[in-house]
Amino acid sequence: MELGRRERKKQQTKAAISEVATLLFLERGFDAVTVAEVARAADVAVQTVFNHFPAKEDLFFDEEGWWLGPARAVREAGDPLDALEAHYLTSIRERLAVGHLATWKQFVATIEGSPALQARRRLQADELVRTLAEALDERSDERVRNRLLAAQYSAAQNLFEDELMRILPDDASPAELVEAQQALEKVVAEVFAVLRNGLTAPRG
Amino acid sequence: MELGRRERKKQQTKAAISEVATLLFLERGFDAVTVAEVARAADVAVQTVFNHFPAKEDLFFDEEGWWLGPARAVREAGDPLDALEAHYLTSIRERLAVGHLATWKQFVATIEGSPALQARRRLQADELVRTLAEALDERSDERVRNRLLAAQYSAAQNLFEDELMRILPDDASPAELVEAQQALEKVVAEVFAVLRNGLTAPRG
DNA sequence: CTACATCTTTGGAGTTTATCCAATGACAAT
DNA sequence: ATTGTCATTGGATAAACTCCAAAGATGTAG
Numbered sequence: 275m276e277l278g279r280r281e282r283k284k285q286q287t288k289a290a291i292s293e294v295a296t297l298l299f300l301e302r303g304f305d306a307v308t309v310a311e312v313a314r315a316a317d318v319a320v321q322t323v324f325n326h327f328p329a330k331e332d333l334f335f336d337e338e339g340w341w342l343g344p345a346r347a348v349r350e351a352g353d354p355l356d357a358l359e360a361h362y363l364t365s366i367r368e369r370l371a372v373g374h375l376a377t378w379k380q381f382v383a384t385i386e387g388s389p390a391l392q393a394r395r396r397l398q399a400d401e402l403v404r405t406l407a408e409a410l411d412e413r414s415d416e417r418v419r420n421r422l423l424a425a426q427y428s429a430a431q432n433l434f435e436d437e438l439m440r441i442l443p444d445d446a447s448p449a450e451l452v453e454a455q456q457a458l459e460k461v462v463a464e465v466f467a468v469l470r471n472g473l474t475a476p477r478g
Numbered sequence: 479m480e481l482g483r484r485e486r487k488k489q490q491t492k493a494a495i496s497e498v499a500t501l502l503f504l505e506r507g508f509d510a511v512t513v514a515e516v517a518r519a520a521d522v523a524v525q526t527v528f529n530h531f532p533a534k535e536d537l538f539f540d541e542e543g544w545w546l547g548p549a550r551a552v553r554e555a556g557d558p559l560d561a562l563e564a565h566y567l568t569s570i571r572e573r574l575a576v577g578h579l580a581t582w583k584q585f586v587a588t589i590e591g592s593p594a595l596q597a598r599r600r601l602q603a604d605e606l607v608r609t610l611a612e613a614l615d616e617r618s619d620e621r622v623r624n625r626l627l628a629a630q631y632s633a634a635q636n637l638f639e640d641e642l643m644r645i646l647p648d649d650a651s652p653a654e655l656v657e658a659q660q661a662l663e664k665v666v667a668e669v670f671a672v673l674r675n676g677l678t679a680p681r682g
Numbered sequence: 683c684t685a686c687a688t689c690t691t692t693g694g695a696g697t698t699t700a701t702c703c704a705a706t707g708a709c710a711a712t
Numbered sequence: 713a714t715t716g717t718c719a720t721t722g723g724a725t726a727a728a729c730t731c732c733a734a735a736g737a738t739g740t741a742g
Contacts, residue, residue: 280709284719308698319721324700396600403633418669421637422630429607429629433622465622484738488690512727523692528729 288326291316295333300380304334304388331394334384341402344427345409354413358427359466363459366434370455372448379444382435403428423469430465437461492530495520499537504584508538508592535598538588545606548631549613558617562631563670567663570638574659579650586643607632627673634669641665 277285295312309330313320327333344361351357369378385391403424410420442454481489499516513534517524531537547569548562555561573582589595607628614624646658 278710280718283708287719309700310698320699321701321722322720325719328700330699393597393601396604397597400600418637418665419672422633422669422672425629425633426626429626433625461622465626468623468626482739484689487737491690513729514727524728525693525730526691529690532729534728 291323292336299334300384304391341398342405345405348409399428496540503538504588508595545602546609549609552613603632
């Protein structure tokens, strides 16, 4: 679809605002930067910022709807657990791609430094669980188990994220990256084994 | 410990504020009532409200730390799953006690009508999961499983709450109460059976 | 009982996020 | 060129929350 100049300029200002905002947030922390400052740095009116982003938090979380991924993965593949494991391994590899990692660690650190961003992330996690549970409902009518599984997936994701933050130094060398990826994939395998076998089964 | 008049009056104003605020919130919704209104209704200065309650949400959630219950239950009993099941059955019975139910349904409805209150409840749920996971860590060093179980317990609690809201009419008769309690306890038994046997084991 | 210290309450000014609205200016369509 | 649409803007406003200094109530020591 062809975009007119007007729409193009609109997207342009939106992108400019988001970019300058993200830089400021990463540099000085989310709570320490006011929307007025962002507007000034982007050379637009404060109202323009709110025209494009419904709330301040949306300036930071510009990626749209990653939390719908697991539900989609379940819908598009055969066995739900296989689908979820594959989906998670893919997202891990993306995160560990060269250049992405440092940025990602900074993102997480910024979130952990701001109650408002943490609240927003909880909302996203909730959305993930809800949509995943609905997707699982389409595969099996065992509502109770579907909801428990969805919660476990979300918990597993948190686990992996903590683990990543823990084992990876800020400036990881390529060798360390490979090592970390192998370590993480081992944890993923362990977690999904637990999910498959159930909590009380003996570990593999 | 003996409380002086000063401290007594302080608690008194705090209680008065909390009470009048809760009434207003239940009646007209959390977001539709301003702190200034609460202050006016309680005949105190706005600043006085914030002297006693760090944030507006604290005017609604005055009960302190119920979300630490599961962790405590695990620490004080033998088998963690038995402890959690017993703890949850107890809390259900409290909620279904005569007189408490209508109030509780109103509370939940008010929460569901306010994004701010929902966010606060998510924070509490997070705290529950975190503390429960720590308590489980003291019983077993299988960190991964402990975290998955904690997440499942939280999910189960949400399930029960939804179920309670769904099956119970606002003005339940004593007979309906008994019936609802039996239905709920059956669901609880089913969920904990799943937790014990694992997701993939055949249902009982 | 008086004087002094402490602590709660209060009013006022200010900050920040967010909304509403009317005016302006760039772009699109005829 | 005119006219309508739409993004942008400034201004006013609301609401949660903070800071601060003054006032009022309470506790304490002489």
